Amino acid sequence: DIVMTQTPLSSAVSLGQPASISCRSSQSLVHSDGNTYLSWLQQRPGQPPRLLIYNISNRFSGVPDRFSGSGAGTDFTLKISRVDAEDVGVYYCMQAAQFLTFGGGTKVEIK
Amino acid sequence: QVQLQESGPGLVKPSQTLSLTCTVSGVSISSGSYYWSWIRQPAGKGLEWLGLIYTSGNTNYNPSLKSRVTISVDTSRNQFSLKLSSVTAADTALYYCARDLIDWGQGTLVTVSS
Numbered sequence: 001d002i003v004m005t006q007t008p009l010s011s012a013v014s015l016g017q018p019a020s021i022s023c024r025s026s027q028s029l030v031h032s033d034g035n036t037y038l039s040w041l042q043q044r045p046g047q048p049p050r051l052l053i054y055n056i057s058n059r060f061s062g063v064p065d066r067f068s069g070s071g072a073g074t075d076f077t078l079k080i081s082r083v084d085a086e087d088v089g090v091y092y093c094m095q096a097a098q099f100l101t102f103g104g105g106t107k108v109e110i111k
Numbered sequence: 112q113v114q115l116q117e118s119g120p121g122l123v124k125p126s127q128t129l130s131l132t133c134t135v136s137g138v139s140i141s142s143g144s145y146y147w148s149w150i151r152q153p154a155g156k157g158l159e160w161l162g163l164i165y166t167s168g169n170t171n172y173n174p175s176l177k178s179r180v181t182i183s184v185d186t187s188r189n190q191f192s193l194k195l196s197s198v199t200a201a202d203t204a205l206y207y208c209a210r211d212l213i214d215w216g217q218g219t220l221v222t223v224s225s
Contacts, residue, residue, distance in 0.1 A: 048207055048215035100160040
């Protein structure tokens with residue numbers, strides 16, 4: 001099974017400041033089809049998760065461009081260039097290279 | 112606009128089978144190249160994928176739950192369903208259904224207790 005490890009567990013960020021979340025997989029997420037199936041989801045309080053980024057760095061429709069994803073192989077990063085109040089919530093990385101596995105989540109709050 | 116709605120008993124007794132249904136609107140469950148998933152989330156904890164079914168009818172299950180999970184589709188009702196057998200208190204969670212992990216239901220809380 002592929003294990004996804006996120007750091008930090010939580011992050012308190014001032015409004016307008018950047019935030020960064022790391023995700024490491026226990027195996028390479030490069031699929032035999034050449035794609036790397038690493039996504040990021042946001043879960044606001046009391047809401048279901050929402051897809052932000054897919055295939056490492058592709059923003060889903062309607063996602064603000066302050067969100068960006070990067071990485072390769074087993075190491076990935078989600079960055080928020082300027083944190084907004086609506087960004088409060090828990091962020092999950094997820095792999096779909098071999099079944100589906102979520103990271104443990106990173107809670108982002110406003111300092 | 113695609114919408115999903117979970118339904119089913121909110122309370123299940125230990126050792127029994129949990130059964131949930133996801134009703135889909137806005138798209139035919141038998142069209143396109145989608146996958147339909149069940150994910151759960153214990154209170155205050157993270158997300159756990161249970162399994163999925165493709166439009167083709169093929170299924171994939173979480174290896175750690177494979178022996179207890181069954182996902183099926185009812186195209187006539189535009190629904191897909193989850194069955195989880197031999198439940199324990201550890202299966203108490205908010206259960207979500209989703210399409211391609213893009214469209215999600217609001218979730219339904221299932222408590223396992225006698």
